[in-house]
Amino acid sequence: MGAFMIIQADITDPEKFMEYAKRAPAMIEKYGGRYRCMRGKVEQLEGKPDNRKIVVSEWPSMEAAQTFWNSDEYAELKQVREGAVEVDVNLVEITGD
Numbered sequence: 001m002g003a004f005m006i007i008q009a010d011i012t013d014p015e016k017f018m019e020y021a022k023r024a025p026a027m028i029e030k031y032g033g034r035y036r037c038m039r040g041k042v043e044q045l046e047g048k049p050d051n052r053k054i055v056v057s058e059w060p061s062m063e064a065a066q067t068f069w070n071s072d073e074y075a076e077l078k079q080v081r082e083g084a085v086e087v088d089v090n091l092v093e094i095t096g097d
Helices: 014-030 062-069 072-081
Strands: 001-010 034-038 053-059 085-093
Touching: 001 062, 014 034, 014 053, 014 072, 062 085
Parallel strands: none
Antiparallel strands: 001 053, 001 085, 034 053
16 A cells, blocks of 8 residues: 655755755655645644644655665765755545545
8 A cells, every 4th residue: 555755844954955955855856755735824723733844745655655764875865955854744644545
């Protein structure tokens, strides 16, 4: 089954973050993922206000997303964003039709 990686991000240093943002899409594609939503309009329907950016990528499986996330290549790229963004990341299995 497929999976969604859902990232909520508070970018604290946009200039520094741009280097990460330039390199991440190609790496995500290389590992089989694709962006489903990125920097889109967000409308709060319920709950506490949350102004963080939301990025959703789709993966062919939980394992594929975990392979990407745990790769040495991505570990190096995560260091590029160090100090430029605070993130919460969830991996959610797609269930149902």
